[in-house]
Amino acid sequence: MRWFVNGIMGLSTLLYPLAVFFGRDYFEPWKIAALLIVLLLVRLAASYSLKHWSMPLLVAGIAYSAFAMWSNQLNTLLFYPILVNGLMLLIFGWSLFSPPSLIERLARLQHPDLPPEGVIYTRRVTQVWCGFFIINGTLASVTAFWCSLEIWSLYNGLIAYVLMGILFAAEYLVRMRTQKHAR
Secondary structure, eight states: OHHHHHHHHHHHHHTHHHHHHHHTTTSOHHHHHHHHHHHHHHHHHTOSOTTSTTHHHHHHHHHHHHHHHHHOOHHHHTTHHHHHHHHHHHHHHHHHHSSSOHHHHHHHHHOTTOOHHHHHHHHHHHHHHHHHHHHHHHHHHHHHHHSOHHHHHHIIIIIHHHHHHHHHHHHHHHHHHHHHHHO
């Protein structure tokens, strides 16, 4: 049940840029921010533990949304993707300095005795994701500060997720190829 709730809440927060774009004509900004708070609180309540890696992301999202509610400005709502990318960079980056890396921790859920090559590989993948969050956060900033709401919504509500999907797929293909060669 927890998996289902987290999935629905995750999908709902992914649709945030579209909610801002389409909701701006019908709702005051504070109402959109309040909806995000509700979604994040439900996801927080359904979290596995207080030590789950996503906990700082949820707490910061709730604090940000409370500020957006208070300010009641549409422009304030545009900074959420920047916050998410910055926090993901911090979480992934911190794990590089406090091993095991985040990707290694995830890999060990399926492969508890990860070989040394796997540890090196997962560290490299964590570094690649850090690079992605730097680039994506920069582009989210550019769209928030200098682009129209339409461009912001298109990038943060579609293009960023397509790029993320391409990175996931590319990493999967590389992993399958390297595992095949390791056998």
